Amino acid sequence: MNPKNKPGGLIKFVIDGQKVEAGPGWSILETARHHHIHIPTLCFHPAVTPWGSCRLCVVETRYGKRSQVVASCLTRPVPELEVMTNSERVQNVRRWVLEMLLAECPASREVKDLAAQYGVTSTRFAIKDPNEECLKCGRCVAVCHEVVGVNALTFGSRGVTKQLETPHRVPNNACVGCGCCVSVCPTGALQARLDTVRGDLARRTGHGFAH
Ligand code: FES
Incomplete structure (x- = not known):
């Protein structure tokens, strides 16, 4: 060799x-x-x-x-x-x-x-869905898991029914509001879903979502 x-x-x-x-x-x-x-x-x-x-x-x-x-x-x-x-x-x-x-x-x-x-x-x-912007690329899930380490996002289902979700489909208190998921999204799709993802972050911290 x-x-x-x-x-x-x-x-x-x-x-x-x-x-x-x-x-x-x-x-x-x-x-x-x-x-x-x-x-x-x-x-x-x-x-x-x-x-x-x-x-x-x-x-x-x-x-x-x-x-x-x-x-x-x-x-x-x-x-x-x-x-x-x-x-x-x-x-x-x-x-x-x-x-x-x-x-x-x-x-x-x-x-x-x-x-x-x-x-x-x-x-x-x-x-x-003609209004769908998310291509389910998984960047947001990966950055939340690998970089931020809080697992606030996941994918539910597989194949054509695959959807970006919070675990158990409820607003997620694990979210620290870092904005990494939004910043790595290639299509800007997460911006519209922010309130679901962040849950009651503003109430818990007194701050809105940082991005
Ligand atoms: S599969 Fe390689 S960039 Fe998406």
Whole structure:
């Protein structure tokens, strides 16, 4: 094994024809960002563990004869991997993802703008709530759990019935009103739900929600 490619060492691979190096543990997305190569994202945030929920960050990888489309925020490179961030295959998958996101959160300006960049202006998927802005990316849940450490937010149900909730669907006294959930939300959806999340924080502390 080449010592430079040993676990924990730099990994040399190629993104869009450019030779790049990944630091220990970096994903393809983190390496691309380090080298100023753009890959669109919605759910990724450097402060929390990547969850891979939006799938917007897909890229095409080639390794030997093997080619696949993967989420770049969840995938670590291997030496001599070839990555294409905007191949035809990637663009097709991204358009499909954006159609699904348009159905999931049709009121989100960010999603609409991103979709328009890929020529997607409508969706073939069923729209449950035309006023929905939340794309259920999980950034708010992750930052509350991993950074703030109070678990004031969670997801109820799974699949199409998945909803952002407070535990047991009641205003949550665990919330410390730090505003981290609001600040990491990629669509601004949490702003409207703040009163439910914070519960009686203002009464308990004498302060409103800090954001
Ligand atoms: S940014 Fe990678 S799946 Fe959302």
